[in-house]
Amino acid sequence: MVESVLQNLTYFVPETALVVTFCAVLLADVIFKGRPRIPWTIGLLGLIVAGVTAFQQTGLNRPVFDLMIVVDPFAVFFKVIVAATAILIYLMSLWSDEVKASARRMGEYAALLVSATLGMFLMAGATNLLMIVLALELTGLSSYVLSGYTKEASDSSEASLKYILFGAVSTGIMLYGISLLYGLTGATDLIGIRLALEGQAMTHTPMLLISSIMILAGFGYKISAVPFHFWTPDVYEGAPITVTAFLSVASKAAGFALMIRFLVSTATPSLGVDVMAVVQTFEWPKLIAIMSVLTMTLGNIVAIWQNNLKRLLAYSSIAHAGTMLMAVTVFSQNGVAAVLIYFVVYLFMNLGAFYLVMLVAGATGSEDIDSYKGLGHRAPLVGVSLVIFLISLTGLPPTAGFIGKLYVFSALLDAQWIWLAIVGALNSVISLYYYVRVIRNMYLRDPDSAPAPVVLTGAQTVLLMVFLVPTLVLGVYFAPLVDWAHASVALFGIR
Amino acid sequence: MAFFGIGVLTWLTFLPILGMLLVLVLPKRSDETIKWTALAVTGLQVVLAIMVYFNFRPDLAGINDAESMQFVERAVWIDIPSTSWVGRIQIEYFLGIDGLSFPMVLLTALISFIAVIASWKIDKALKGYMAMLLLLDTGMMGVFVALDFFLFYVFWEVMLLPMYFLIGIWGGPRREYAAIKFFLYTLLGSVLMLLAMIALYFSVTVLDPSTGDRLHTFNMLAMMDPANFVEGSLLAGAGTAFRQLAYLGLFIGFAIKVPIFPFHTWLPDAHVEAPTAISVILAGVLLKMGTYGILRICYPMFPEIAQAWVVPLAILAFINIVYGALCAMAQQDFKKLIAYSSVSHMGIVLLGMAAMNTQGMMGAVFQMFNHGTITAMLFLIVGVIYDRAHTRDLNAFGGLALTMPKYTGVMTVAFFAALGLPGLSGFISEAFSFLGAFQNEQIRIITIASTLGIVLTAAYMLWTLQRVFLGQKNEKWGAMPDIDGRELAALVPLGIIVLALGLYPSLLLSSMSASMNQLIEIVRAAGPAVAMLP
Numbered sequence A: 001m002v003e004s005v006l007q008n009l010t011y012f013v014p015e016t017a018l019v020v021t022f023c024a025v026l027l028a029d030v031i032f033k034g035r036p037r038i039p040w041t042i043g044l045l046g047l048i049v050a051g052v053t054a055f056q057q058t059g060l061n062r063p064v065f066d067l068m069i070v071v072d073p074f075a076v077f078f079k080v081i082v083a084a085t086a087i088l089i090y091l092m093s094l095w096s097d098e099v100k101a102s103a104r105r106m107g108e109y110a111a112l113l114v115s116a117t118l119g120m121f122l123m124a125g126a127t128n129l130l131m132i133v134l135a136l137e138l139t140g141l142s143s144y145v146l147s148g149y150t151k152e153a154s155d156s157s158e159a160s161l162k163y164i165l166f167g168a169v170s171t172g173i174m175l176y177g178i179s180l181l182y183g184l185t186g187a188t189d190l191i192g193i194r195l196a197l198e199g200q201a202m203t204h205t206p207m208l209l210i211s212s213i214m215i216l217a218g219f220g221y222k223i224s225a226v227p228f229h230f231w232t233p234d235v236y237e238g239a240p241i242t243v244t245a246f247l248s249v250a251s252k253a254a255g256f257a258l259m260i261r262f263l264v265s266t267a268t269p270s271l272g273v274d275v276m277a278v279v280q281t282f283e284w285p286k287l288i289a290i291m292s293v294l295t296m297t298l299g300n301i302v303a304i305w306q307n308n309l310k311r312l313l314a315y316s317s318i319a320h321a322g323t324m325l326m327a328v329t330v331f332s333q334n335g336v337a338a339v340l341i342y343f344v345v346y347l348f349m350n351l352g353a354f355y356l357v358m359l360v361a362g363a364t365g366s367e368d369i370d371s372y373k374g375l376g377h378r379a380p381l382v383g384v385s386l387v388i389f390l391i392s393l394t395g396l397p398p399t400a401g402f403i404g405k406l407y408v409f410s411a412l413l414d415a416q417w418i419w420l421a422i423v424g425a426l427n428s429v430i431s432l433y434y435y436v437r438v439i440r441n442m443y444l445r446d447p448d449s450a451p452a453p454v455v456l457t458g459a460q461t462v463l464l465m466v467f468l469v470p471t472l473v474l475g476v477y478f479a480p481l482v483d484w485a486h487a488s489v490a491l492f493g494i495r
Numbered sequence B: 001m002a003f004f005g006i007g008v009l010t011w012l013t014f015l016p017i018l019g020m021l022l023v024l025v026l027p028k029r030s031d032e033t034i035k036w037t038a039l040a041v042t043g044l045q046v047v048l049a050i051m052v053y054f055n056f057r058p059d060l061a062g063i064n065d066a067e068s069m070q071f072v073e074r075a076v077w078i079d080i081p082s083t084s085w086v087g088r089i090q091i092e093y094f095l096g097i098d099g100l101s102f103p104m105v106l107l108t109a110l111i112s113f114i115a116v117i118a119s120w121k122i123d124k125a126l127k128g129y130m131a132m133l134l135l136l137d138t139g140m141m142g143v144f145v146a147l148d149f150f151l152f153y154v155f156w157e158v159m160l161l162p163m164y165f166l167i168g169i170w171g172g173p174r175r176e177y178a179a180i181k182f183f184l185y186t187l188l189g190s191v192l193m194l195l196a197m198i199a200l201y202f203s204v205t206v207l208d209p210s211t212g213d214r215l216h217t218f219n220m221l222a223m224m225d226p227a228n229f230v231e232g233s234l235l236a237g238a239g240t241a242f243r244q245l246a247y248l249g250l251f252i253g254f255a256i257k258v259p260i261f262p263f264h265t266w267l268p269d270a271h272v273e274a275p276t277a278i279s280v281i282l283a284g285v286l287l288k289m290g291t292y293g294i295l296r297i298c299y300p301m302f303p304e305i306a307q308a309w310v311v312p313l314a315i316l317a318f319i320n321i322v323y324g325a326l327c328a329m330a331q332q333d334f335k336k337l338i339a340y341s342s343v344s345h346m347g348i349v350l351l352g353m354a355a356m357n358t359q360g361m362m363g364a365v366f367q368m369f370n371h372g373t374i375t376a377m378l379f380l381i382v383g384v385i386y387d388r389a390h391t392r393d394l395n396a397f398g399g400l401a402l403t404m405p406k407y408t409g410v411m412t413v414a415f416f417a418a419l420g421l422p423g424l425s426g427f428i429s430e431a432f433s434f435l436g437a438f439q440n441e442q443i444r445i446i447t448i449a450s451t452l453g454i455v456l457t458a459a460y461m462l463w464t465l466q467r468v469f470l471g472q473k474n475e476k477w478g479a480m481p482d483i484d485g486r487e488l489a490a491l492v493p494l495g496i497i498v499l500a501l502g503l504y505p506s507l508l509l510s511s512m513s514a515s516m517n518q519l520i521e522i523v524r525a526a527g528p529a530v531a532m533l534p
Helices: A002-009 A013-031 A037-056 A073-093 A097-101 A103-125 A129-147 A154-185 A190-200 A205-222 A231-238 A241-267 A284-304 A309-329 A333-364 A380-394 A400-414 A418-443 A458-476 A479-487 B008-025 B031-055 B101-118 B126-145 B149-158 B160-170 B175-203 B241-257 B266-273 B276-301 B303-308 B310-330 B334-354 B358-389 B405-418 B425-439 B441-450 B452-469 B485-503 B506-525
Strands: A062-064 A069-071 B070-080 B089-097 B205-207 B214-217
Touching: A013 A037, A013 A103, A037 A073, A037 A103, A069 A073, A069 A103, A073 A103, A073 A241, A073 A333, A073 A458, A073 A479, A097 A103, A097 A241, A103 A129, A103 A241, A129 A154, A129 A241, A154 A190, A154 A205, A154 A231, A190 A241, A205 A241, A205 A284, A231 A241, A231 A309, A241 A309, A241 A333, A284 A309, A284 A418, A309 A333, A309 A400, A309 A418, A333 A380, A333 A400, A333 A458, A333 A479, A380 A400, A380 A418, A380 A458, A400 A418, A400 A458, A400 B175, A418 B160, A418 B175, A479 B070, B008 B031, B008 B070, B008 B089, B008 B101, B008 B126, B031 B101, B031 B126, B089 B101, B089 B126, B089 B149, B101 B126, B101 B276, B101 B358, B101 B485, B101 B506, B126 B149, B126 B160, B126 B276, B149 B160, B149 B175, B160 B175, B160 B276, B175 B214, B175 B241, B175 B266, B241 B276, B241 B303, B266 B276, B266 B334, B276 B303, B276 B334, B276 B358, B276 B506, B303 B310, B303 B506, B310 B334, B310 B441, B310 B452, B334 B358, B334 B425, B334 B441, B334 B452, B358 B405, B358 B425, B358 B485, B358 B506, B405 B425, B405 B452, B405 B485, B425 B441, B425 B485, B441 B452, B485 B506
Parallel strands: B089 B214
Antiparallel strands: A062 A069, B070 B089, B205 B214
16 A cells, blocks of 8 residues: 555655645745745745656656546646746746835745646646546635735735635536535546446437536636636736736646546547547537537726736637637647647636736836837837737747647648637737737837836846747647647547 | 759748748847848848759659659658557658749749849848848748648648738728738638648548558548548548538638638738738739649649539639729729738639639649739839828829839839730730630630720729829929839839740740649549539
């Protein structure tokens, strides 16, 4: 028994590292009161260790702790994405006024980032319903507190409260769905559920439908898909920018990982090598297709009316979730690979955009689009970089965003989802309009009054390059990324 | 032909990018240096284009035959090994030109050079302006030399952002509206093109000679060979609904650029608001990309559908010709008039394309080149007068011939070329287009009706000439200086080309015929026309 636990622990190194880091950060925060840099540094080191050890798991494909979680290429991919996001957010936070305003609580902030990361790591690998709920809750609780981090700001507290309420309701609904599913199948691990469903040959269809939709609500909430998105704009606007950026990438990535694993593991019967498509239990593809269209279109159309750039990016991130959902619709390796590719690209361009919004807000004190007037002329590097991120978010070559879109559309057309591809393509035209509004203000308009200068320090420029260079390079040379994504679509238990 | 081990087409394409980087590192205040750098870079591009002209072999056909493409450069760009569920993926850096792209390459180099001269008086943020102009130049050149669809698409999209800025920052009063309209319209077209491109990609495989496996590719020439289409794939077969849909997607993408009615509404706005040099580029090169795309991609990849849609295409051509001319006639604004005349003249290109015979096709491509030079002249002429009077109202002028004789002389050449006077290049290409179209019995009636456009063109051109140059002199413009040396430097080379090609069209026509014959062969080989929309 002990031996088996010890043996399993060797496949649990990244998560263990995060647990240890979390405790260490909390302790250090208490011990070195008034010197928040120390817990801060410990947190960063812990995240790096977790990221590196997660990356070292590449190639493994096995269950851990009796199928509670698995280590497979798919999980590893998402763990690396989450870890990378967390590290970058950590660095971004160094220059965040909102975080610095409560400098005494920086240790708390660090600990929460680490625990949220831990939750997301577990989400990426969870194959048991219990584990799924636990991981969701861990991520959720950390995120709720993080979004209310700036206690002084009322909108931050409002964001936190809204997040908690929506989170509680959605997880509640999901739990109910899970209990129904357990009642139907008698299993809590995803593969057992699939086997049970196959054996029973759809005798419980209405009940299964209800439970499936309830579980989907939980995932939909996590990835902010319409109609479970209502919390997103308010939370994204109210939370500190760094937290918003973290939620919009890492939390979404983990949500997608969980959703894809759940759908593929439970809904795909014993399959051949080529297709993972045949969905027996329920017409998932149609439902998800409709959800993706709604998510994309609503995100894009509402974004047009936003004047707060943070809120605009919140709606844009809803739209991007819709784009990725399109690829999930396909239920094929191609589709999953497209989601993986999209996430890497999305990480760089979205974090880059949020980073610049944070820096500009730090200098001008405003996130309003109007405060960007003339920015391109007075801060050329910031202007040009933001243009590149926005163009990439639109999906124009030669930026990385185009590659993301290219692979999503490829997956759709390969599976002959032509109408969906057309809707997706038209949506990227809509999205151009609001991204260009920002560009227009930066370059085509003159500032209203004497504007505050935006000057980057050397270190800030370096971090900017960390976002900018991949956004450009992946647009013209994406072979390694695609290669990695292709190798990472393997899910445990699915050949 | 190569310099420093790099092929001439790569130089032609990426020289402007080098120029752009150079301009960007120059200090902000050194306006003169920036201008001369841009001029030198585009001048060098013209020199290269001339060298290409003298080394171009007119007997090689190209189009779908890699062997007879010229100045070919080919390297693997992206190569992703296959997995159990997706085949090997390859994207190539594949450049080459044939009789179809050759005139466009010359045109692009020439117009870019002229555009830099025409931009000499820009004083607002000159550095950014020149950088954008040069980036645009790369995009344009790349589109015409790329033979890999992916590469083509990247270049196609690279142009959008610089164009947005060029209109949006340096344009007229309604520049914001015009710029975003242009951007949205073009992006709408290109996303449809993107979908069609991906569908083509999944339907076509080629044999890799070195490893013996079949791989998916974006190679345009491979997409032109029906044998490469995989059995049962999305676009396999002939005349299927999917193929029609893909053709439609591509066609709309290109039609927006041409622009073909009813997708033309961005054009008058963009032209009127854009600064002179940018109007010159828009009309001179960008519009040609639409028709070039149809000829390079739609025709050889979907020959049976191209045949089936000849009549609709001819009807669209007719609308463009006549509607464009009527709109032009109604304009008070000099620049808007020229913009609508572009719509009308591009209609002639479409008519030549609908002819589906060598004569018509050659007329079409020749008209693309000629329209590029002639309209560039017309926009420069508008620019000259606008710089002096700051108005473009046609009725505000009169009797300018008295004070500006040299200007009047240049303008007369351009106007007569535009209305198709024999002896000037416009006549040859229009005549070819109409003659070719007339020979095609399917569209003969439409062709006859379209000739109305020629009369209308003559009417509005002469009427404009009369309103601006003849008649009572408007005292308001008493001391307007005549055209200066810089303006002449932009106009005269174009005028010489217009005259030379009018007198001796073989200078350019001879290099097209082999390619056009080949293109016709491909379309005809697809068999009799299939029914439109099953």
